[in-house]
Amino acid sequence: MAELTLVLGNKNYSSWSLRPWLLMRHLELELAERTLTLDSPEFAREVADCSPSGRVPVLHHGALTIWDSLAICEYACELTGRGLPTDATARAIARAVSAEMHAGFATLRERWPMNARAEKRRVPPTPSLTREIARIETIWADCRQRFGAGGPWLFGEYSMADAMYAPVVLRFRTYGEHFTPSTHSYMQTALADPHLTTWIAAARAEPWIIAAAELGTAQATLPG
Ligand SMILES: N[C@@H](CCC(=O)N[C@@H](CS)C(=O)NCC(=O)O)C(=O)O
Incomplete structure (x- = not known):
């Protein structure tokens, strides 16, 4: 197989x-990585190539x-024949919740930007963000209850849906305060994932700071 390179x-x-990085790690695909520095002068030139x-x-x-x-x-x-549930109903729902994440939750993405190394930030949720958080908690609880019997992940075994929601777990860890027991339990599972731990360690080692994504500090807090 030709080499896979993820930029x-x-x-x-x-x-x-x-x-995709997390899913490919779980699927044990060998991968070369290249990092482009977001918000840098060279990003536009490098990404265009x-x-x-x-x-990215x-x-x-x-x-x-x-x-x-x-x-x-x-x-x-x-490529692997894995990463999605084998049952057709579960697979359809895994795709639906993955697509919902990919297409939606704009307020969450804007107001609680992923900041993998940051903890204990306070950016109070707006009504719109509160609604999005509630929807995500419902999705996770529903998937766990209907499809999660075979393991600790949304569909039992690790799937694309878990990878799609991993950045949400990190955002909840950084900014969130009150979650349902079901959400808390799923977050514990996701945060104990050794691949996610590896990603967070690499994030901590990075020198770059994007000020616009450093919210919840005394210096930078979005207006309510
Ligand atoms: N729909 C795309 C979104 C990709 C995206 O917005 N990537 C951001 C980084 S997380 C980016 O490349 N931003 C640089 C830019 O827009 O200049 C996907 O799912 O891959």
């Missing part, structure tokens, strides 16, 4: 990069280029 943004801030959308993540596999996180996750599942 990523900074591990601390690039939530879209985390998703490797990603038709001008964004982007996967290169021989002559094939895939420039979107969800499409890369789907491709990783196709």
Whole structure:
């Protein structure tokens, strides 16, 4: 098989990069990594050379280029025959919740940006953010209850859906305060994932700071 190369943004801030990276680690795909520094003078030039959308993540596999996180996750599942539930109903719901994450939760993404190394930040949720958090808690509880009997993940075994929601787990850890017991339990599972731990350690080692994503400190807090 040709080498897989995943081009990523900074591990601390690039939530879209985390998703396929994490899934591919769980699927044990061998991967070369290249990091482009978001918000840097060279980013625009470097990304133009490797990603038709001008964004990361982007996967290169021989002559094939895939420039979107969800499409890369789907491709990783196709390559391995794993990463999605085998039952057709569960698989359809796994795809639906993954797509809902990919297309939605704009307030969460804007107001609680992923900041993998940050903890105990306080950015009070707006009504819109509170609604999005409640929807995510419902999704997680529903998946666990209907499909989670075979293991600790949303669909029992690890799936694309867990990878799609991993940055949400990190955001909840950074900014969140009150969660249902079911959410808390799922977050414990996700945060104990050794692959996610490896990502967070790499994020902590990065030198780059993007001020616009450093919210919840005394210096930078979004207006209510
Ligand atoms: N829909 C895309 C979104 C990718 C995206 O927005 N990536 C951000 C980094 S997390 C990016 O490349 N930002 C740089 C820019 O927009 O200039 C996906 O799912 O991969």
